[in-house]
Amino acid sequence: MQKFLTVTTTAGRTEIIPIYNLISIVATSDTLIKLNISPGGSNDVIQVTLSAADSLWADATYIQEGSMVDILQKLVIEAFSRGTWSDPYFDITGRIPISINSVVATTS
Amino acid sequence: MLSNMEKFINFKQLNVVKTGTSTANGAAGLTLTDSAALFTQLVLPHAIVWDRVTARKYLVTAVTSDTVLALESIGVDTGTGVPNATAYFIYMPEYTVRQAGTADGTGAFQLIDSTVNFLTAGVKIGDYALDITAAVTAKVTAVTPTTLTVDTDTFAGGDNYLVYASGADDHDVIMRSADVADVSNASADTSIVNTTYEPSGTAVMKVDYAYSSTVGANSDMRGAIQDAVTASLQTAWPAVTYDFPGLLNPAVAVTNATWLGGRDYFFLKIQKV
Numbered sequence: 001m002q003k004f005l006t007v008t009t010t011a012g013r014t015e016i017i018p019i020y021n022l023i024s025i026v027a028t029s030d031t032l033i034k035l036n037i038s039p040g041g042s043n044d045v046i047q048v049t050l051s052a053a054d055s056l057w058a059d060a061t062y063i064q065e066g067s068m069v070d071i072l073q074k075l076v077i078e079a080f081s082r083g084t085w086s087d088p089y090f091d092i093t094g095r096i097p098i099s100i101n102s103v104v105a106t107t108s
Numbered sequence: 109m110l111s112n113m114e115k116f117i118n119f120k121q122l123n124v125v126k127t128g129t130s131t132a133n134g135a136a137g138l139t140l141t142d143s144a145a146l147f148t149q150l151v152l153p154h155a156i157v158w159d160r161v162t163a164r165k166y167l168v169t170a171v172t173s174d175t176v177l178a179l180e181s182i183g184v185d186t187g188t189g190v191p192n193a194t195a196y197f198i199y200m201p202e203y204t205v206r207q208a209g210t211a212d213g214t215g216a217f218q219l220i221d222s223t224v225n226f227l228t229a230g231v232k233i234g235d236y237a238l239d240i241t242a243a244v245t246a247k248v249t250a251v252t253p254t255t256l257t258v259d260t261d262t263f264a265g266g267d268n269y270l271v272y273a274s275g276a277d278d279h280d281v282i283m284r285s286a287d288v289a290d291v292s293n294a295s296a297d298t299s300i301v302n303t304t305y306e307p308s309g310t311a312v313m314k315v316d317y318a319y320s321s322t323v324g325a326n327s328d329m330r331g332a333i334q335d336a337v338t339a340s341l342q343t344a345w346p347a348v349t350y351d352f353p354g355l356l357n358p359a360v361a362v363t364n365a366t367w368l369g370g371r372d373y374f375f376l377k378i379q380k381v
Contacts (some may be wrong), residue, residue: 002115020114023311024285024380035381038305040288060124060197061377065279073282080114081346 003079007100008093010051015103016089017046019076027069030057034106035072045108048072049101068098115340116282117333118349119315121375122199123277126150130196134189140166140177140196147242148174149208149270151198152369156318158376159187160195163297164378167367168198182364183319184326199318201336201374204277206231208270211263218257219246219263219271227236227253231271241267257362281378282349284315285340291333293326301330302381303337316377321362321370328358329373 005017021038028034030053033047055069062071071093079090093099132141140172141156148171155168159178166179181187190196207229213220219237235248239262246258248271256271264267287306294300294314303313317329332355340350355373362370 020116021284023289023305024282024313024378026379029281036311038284038307038311044311054375055152056125058124060127061121063121063279063281065277069278073280077282077348080348 003088003090005075005079006052006089006091006093007096007103009103010101015100017048017103019079022076023076025069025072025076026062027054028062030054033072035067045106047102047104047106049103051099051101054098064073068096100106112343113286113345114348115285115343116349117180117285117336117340118351119281119283119306119375120276120278120352121281121378122156122201123202123279124197124201125155125205125277125372127196128196130190130192130194131255133192134179135191136188138166138179138181138189139172140179140190141175142196143175146174147171147177151177152200152203152204152205152238152270154202156182156199156201156374157190158197158199158318158344159190161191161195162187162194163299164190165299166190166365180364181322183322184324185217186322199376200277202274202276202368203236203272204275206235206271206273210267211265211267213255214265215255217249217258217261219258219269220254220265221269225253226251226256226271229271230258230273232273235271235273237263238270238272239263239267240270251270276374281375281377283315285337285350288337291330291337292305293330297342298324298326299329301326301333303333312381314379314381315375317358318374318376320368320372320374321357321359321364323359323362324357325359329355333381351364 023036031050032046037044054068113163131143157166165183170178194219244262246260250257289306290304301315357371
């Protein structure tokens with residue numbers, strides 16, 4: 001089932017974040033989160049840039065309880081379980097403690 | 109139309125409570141030394157130390173001082189202690205630290221620290237308050253922002269303390285269970301299981317875990333993850349996640365039996381590689 005998170009960025013743009021075929025969510029810095037999509041080829045990583053540093057991000061694990069990665073994981077699960085086939089979008093703008101600057105697709 | 113059912117296994121991964129680099133050679137002595145650490149206010153016995161260079165894992169048997177931990181080897185690849193200049197992570201599989209500091213007041217059956225907020229730190233009745241200075245543990249019976257009432261009269265101004273709760277310091281990590289092509293033991297490490305996905309097979313999720321025993325087989329965890337993949341796909345909609353049910357080490361002659369029966373496993377790091 002095709003599902004997307006939607007978010008209004010700090011610039012006022014509405015961005016979609018595809019979450020179908022999601023494998024995992026990690027952070028590679030305290031302001032950068034990556035959603036890895038199967039199969040892992042070109043443009044199969046969705047890169048989310050935060051507007052401020054996530055103080056709970058830990059270089060050791062890329063994820064800690066209460067961090068933005070932890071919160072996004074829970075929102076993804078909620079989106080899959082609550083959305084309907086005719087409504088593939090799940091807005092997270094008011095559900096995240098740190099706003100998002102940009103959403104782009106990358107290769108890694 | 110190609111349409112997949114989205115399913116995930118939910119693992120309880122331990123939080124990293126301390127990272128650092130060792131500053132003395134603990135190899136052969138079964139110790140970890142870090143002159144920059146303050147272990148007494150972060151770590152309790154039965155914490156797990158992961159030597160990030162040799163990948164050996166240890167159980168903390170005693171918090172010897174602010175800068176030294178006494179260790180016992182766990183995992184099939186046994187170690188002899190953390191060598192000098194080695195990066196390490198520490199996890200807390202039995203307890204969760206709520207607050208640490210130095211008491212700045214004295215009251216009967218009270219722990220007073222005007223510089224913290226015990227309520228927002230999550231301290232609850234029934235949690236434990238360790239008086240590090242006096243080496244006495246009390247139980248919390250009442251909580252206000254700056255004062256804990258405890259069942260043992262031990263705290264005085266100037267005492268270092270650590271307040272903690274029972275239960276692992278962990279969080280949820282999801283791993284995709286749909287489109288799994290293969291679950292395999294890592295060839296070079298006895299505590300890593302890799303999960304590969306269709307269609308291209310390029311995406312791999314790596315599960316790093318720790319044994320409580322020094323005896324076991326990586327294939328046991330591989331089998332448990334395979335079973336969890338199957339079970340998660342069998343769960344009815346709209347249950348998107350399936351909680352990994354855990355695994356008891358089936359080896360006959362487990363060691364470290366005084367710690368959780370020597371049969372437990374702990375997830376340290378789950379990530380796409």
